[in-house]
Amino acid sequence: MIYDELSFLHTYISLNHGLTAAMQILEAKQWKDEPLGFHPTDNARITCELVAYENSSQPGPYQVFEEKTRLYVVIEGEELMGISWREHARSLSFDGEGQATLIADPIGVIHAKSGHFALFMPGEPHTSGMESPGKKALVRKLIFTISD
Incomplete structure (x- = not known):
């Protein structure tokens, strides 16, 4: 997991070459004005979804991806993101899309805010909101x- 300023x-491009395409998509639009939902990309390996919600006092289940990297970019607002041990995910059964959920207590919390990003590599349990x-x-x- 990496949390840093968007600048x-x-x-971190050397960690995953898909980050180059994600950066281009990020820079192509003013995301504060874009409609919510999935936005098309020129790269079949990358999906881009713009979401909005009111944060909650309770954490949701942790998401774990077997072979996918997740990049979260806060456009507006702030939230806490929970992280858990990778070892907790090793015994999980992944669905047909390589995703699993985990119920666990956070071992760490990130204060995600506008102008920052969080990058989760495959197998790293995380929750947000x-x-x-x-x-x-x-x-x-x-x-x-x-x-x-």
Whole structure:
């Protein structure tokens, strides 16, 4: 898992070459004004979804991807993202799309906010959408799923 300022995303391209395409998609539009939902990409290995929701006081289940990298870019608002041990995911059964869910307590929390990104590699359990204590907020973010 990597959490950093968006201006440093280019320094992580060597970890996954799909990040180059994700950066181009990110820079191509003013995402605050775009409609919610999936947006087309020129790369069959990458999906791009713009979502918006009010964060919650309770964490949801953790997502784990067997062979996919997930890039989250907060466009507006802020939220807490929970992370858990990779070892917790090793015994999971993945569905036909290589995804599984895990119920666990967070071992760490990221305070994700506008202008930052979180990058989760295959096998890294994570959840998002939690509010900072007493700070309900509308969150708008891009989710890139990169098939490895």
